Amino acid sequence: MQNIIYRTNIQGNGFLKPRSQFVITLAASLLLSLLLRLPIGGEAFTGSPAGDSDSYLDLSRADTVRVSILGNENPGVLRINAVDDMIRFRTASGDSALLGPGDGFAFLYLQHGKVMFRKGDRVLESPTLSFSNSVGLTQVFVQGFGNRLYHGDFEILFDERQNRHLIINRVPLEDYVASVIGGEMNFRELEALKTQAVVSRTYALWSIHRSPYAQFDLSDDEQNQVYVGALPVRPDYAEAATATSGEILTWSNRLILAAFSSTCGGATSHNEDVWSGDPLPYLRSTGDGGACSVSPHYRWRLQVHESELSELISSRYGYRFSDMELDYDTAGRVRSVVFTNGTGRRLLFEGNEFRTILNRHSDTIRLRSTRFRIERDNGTITFTGNGLGHGVGLCQWGAKGFAEAGWSYRDILSFYFTGTKIVDLNTIESKQIALSG
Numbered sequence: 001m002q003n004i005i006y007r008t009n010i011q012g013n014g015f016l017k018p019r020s021q022f023v024i025t026l027a028a029s030l031l032l033s034l035l036l037r038l039p040i041g042g043e044a045f046t047g048s049p050a051g052d053s054d055s056y057l058d059l060s061r062a063d064t065v066r067v068s069i070l071g072n073e074n075p076g077v078l079r080i081n082a083v084d085d086m087i088r089f090r091t092a093s094g095d096s097a098l099l100g101p102g103d104g105f106a107f108l109y110l111q112h113g114k115v116m117f118r119k120g121d122r123v124l125e126s127p128t129l130s131f132s133n134s135v136g137l138t139q140v141f142v143q144g145f146g147n148r149l150y151h152g153d154f155e156i157l158f159d160e161r162q163n164r165h166l167i168i169n170r171v172p173l174e175d176y177v178a179s180v181i182g183g184e185m186n187f188r189e190l191e192a193l194k195t196q197a198v199v200s201r202t203y204a205l206w207s208i209h210r211s212p213y214a215q216f217d218l219s220d221d222e223q224n225q226v227y228v229g230a231l232p233v234r235p236d237y238a239e240a241a242t243a244t245s246g247e248i249l250t251w252s253n254r255l256i257l258a259a260f261s262s263t264c265g266g267a268t269s270h271n272e273d274v275w276s277g278d279p280l281p282y283l284r285s286t287g288d289g290g291a292c293s294v295s296p297h298y299r300w301r302l303q304v305h306e307s308e309l310s311e312l313i314s315s316r317y318g319y320r321f322s323d324m325e326l327d328y329d330t331a332g333r334v335r336s337v338v339f340t341n342g343t344g345r346r347l348l349f350e351g352n353e354f355r356t357i358l359n360r361h362s363d364t365i366r367l368r369s370t371r372f373r374i375e376r377d378n379g380t381i382t383f384t385g386n387g388l389g390h391g392v393g394l395c396q397w398g399a400k401g402f403a404e405a406g407w408s409y410r411d412i413l414s415f416y417f418t419g420t421k422i423v424d425l426n427t428i429e430s431k432q433i434a435l436s437g
Contacts, residue, residue, distance in 0.1 A: 056432040057209040057255060059425050065176045065204065066216040067169045067227050069150075074164055075142040078108040083149065085136025089117055091126030101136075108156065110165040115156050128157040137230055148229040151175040157215065168216045169229075176227060177201045178241040182234055183226030184260075185396050192399040193240035194409035198422065199394050200225055201241075202248045202258035205425075209435055244409070246424045249417055251282045254436040256420060260394035263295040264288060265371045265387025266332075268416065273329035274352050274370070274392050280436065283392055284418045285331045291401030297388035298397070300368050304381045312362055313339065319347045326374065333391060334370040352390060393417065 080087065080099065087099045089106070097117060099106045106119040108129065117124040131138070132153040141147045152171035159166050171179075177200050185196045207224050208217040220227040231237055249256045257280065259271070271283035292298060314320050321339035329335045334351035349357070351370040358367055372385030394416045402412050410422060425433070 055209070056434050057205060058432055059428060060431045062205055062208070062425065063173050064152075065171055065173055065208065065218060067171060067176065067218050067220050068213070068216040069167050069169050069220045069227070069229075070140075070142060070145075071164075071166070071219055072221055073142055073145050075145070076110055077143065078110070078167075079141040080106045080108060080131070081139040081141070082133065083137040083139050085133055087131050087133045087136075087138060089124065089129060089131040091117075091124050092128045093126065095124050095126070097122055097124060105141075110156065113158050115158075115165070128155065130155045137232075140229075149232065150229040159215070166215055169220075173201070173204070174241050174245055175230065176204065178238040179227050179229055179231060180204070180225040181237045181240055182231045183228045185399075186234075187396075187400050187403075188236070189400055189403035190236060190240060190243075191403040191407065191409045191412065192396075193236060194244050195394065195399045195403070195412045196260075196396065197240045197244045198247050198249060198409065198413060199258045199260050201244070201246075202256060203260070205248060206255055206257055206435060246426045247422050248425050248433075249282075249413060249420045250423050250433070251417075251420045251436055254434045256280075256282050256417065256436050258394070258417070259283060259390070259392045260396060261387075261389025261391055262395075263292050263297040263369075263387040263389065263397045264391045264395035265292065265298060265369060265385070266290065267371075267391075268393065268395060269329055269331040269333050269391050271392050273331070273333065273335055274390050276350075282417045282420050282436075285329075286415065286418070287331075288395060288398040288401070288415075291405070292387075292395050292397035294401050294404075295388070295397035297368055298386060300385050302366065302383040302385070304383070306376065306379050306381050308362070309358075309381060312358070313347070316357070316361065317347060319345075321347065324374070331391065332371050332386075334372065 082099045082101045082103065084101055086101075089097045089099065097106070097119060099119060104119070106117060109116040109118065114125055114127050115129040117129060130153065137149045137151065138154070139147055139149055150169055150171070152169055152175065154170070155168045157166055157168075158164075177197055180200045181193055181196050184200065185193065187193060203225065204218065211217050218224040218227070249258050267287040268285055270279060270285045271277065272279045273285070310321060319339065320341055322341045323339070325338045325340065326334050327336045327338070334354070336351055337349045337354045339347040355367045355370050367383060367385070369385055369387040369389060369391060371387045371391060372383045375382045375384070398416070399412050402415070413420065413422065
């Protein structure tokens with residue numbers, strides 16, 4: 001994964017590059033979608049693919065995903081219930097306990113450096129604790145957060161570096177895909193859900209190979225994809241995953257970076273116009289003919305007091321602006337924002353960086369996308385825009401629109417990912433695949 005770090009310096013052309021107090025990484029940039037999270041609107045974001053172009057993903061290990069769950073909640077106590085099959089708990093020393101359906105609850109207390117299991121009078125303590133449910137569902141309750149149901153096995157361990165416990169769910173890939181369909185897209189159109197299934201499966205495998213984590217592959221939030229456990233109340237999610245089981249997107253026999261966002265607002269953008277990096281042949285700008293116009297985010301308007309924006313820029317960069325200029329890409333997204341103040345020094349932001357900074361550091365300014373125009377009048381800046389998210393790759397609301405018009409998921413994927421091919425990973429004889437980039 002590549003880091004993009006902006007530092008203060010005066011360029012020969014008079015530009016003042018901002019000194020960000022954070023590093024935009026492929027994973028960290030996904031926090032933006034958390035700030036904008038609405039019922040629909042998952043956003044898989046990344047920069048240009050990094051690493052050796054001959055880097056291969058081992059598909060023989062791709063049938064199971066290790067997901068770090070509940071990291072944002074950082075719970076102190078978990079309440080565990082066996083829904084429909086026996087759960088076996090095991091400590092690092094080999095001590096074990098069983099919990100069956102109808103046995104009530106077991107409580108797991110996450111204390112510094114250890115985990116304590118309690119069920120009635122039965123108490124176990126260990127630096128790590130694993131528990132497994134081979135065929136059934138495990139119910140996990142966290143106070144103030146509620147119940148979730150999970151497939152697969154679990155391990156709880158203490159991470160000294162982060163000074164917190166990691167709760168890792170080992171889940172079959174297709175169960176993971178069914179869950180993230182619901183976490184990222186809650187539409188009813190089956191062809192749209194199938195589209196998300198192929199995209200999420202592809203993105204998951206690409207992200208697993210790029211994962212910087214040792215103990216797990218992916219997190220359960222917007223840093224990767226929103227994973228909320230099993231969703232039996234929506235069997236169509238599992239239906240979409242099953243109908244596309246094993247299918248991934250490739251370009252020139254390589255696994256692609258399957259980027260997606262909520263609403264393109266009428267046109268997607270070239271990847272290099274939104275993020276730094278080389279052009280990717282399958283992430284090309286395309287107009288969707290209004291397919292995503294059904295989205296509540298298709299058109300939006302935001303008014304901001306100029307003094308508020310000025311104070312934000314001044315407090316972070318020590319720069320007072322008097323004017324601002326916007327440069328656009330071919331899809332109508334802001335490629336760059338330049339602030340000027342008549343002194344010959346100009347403050348330059350990339351368009352997506354500008355959106356990230358405003359959304360992350362202002363309590364009231366929320367830019368849904370970079371596809372906007374501005375008007376300045378009597379101390380007020382009016383942003384008039386289209387779409388939600390970065391606008392590269394799949395447009396989720398566009399997929400819904402095309403599905404309503406009778407398009408198949410294969411048609412939709414071909415439209416948004418130029419020149420790609422759908423491949424069943426189970427048919428790849430070598431059990432390995434190169435990653436694009």
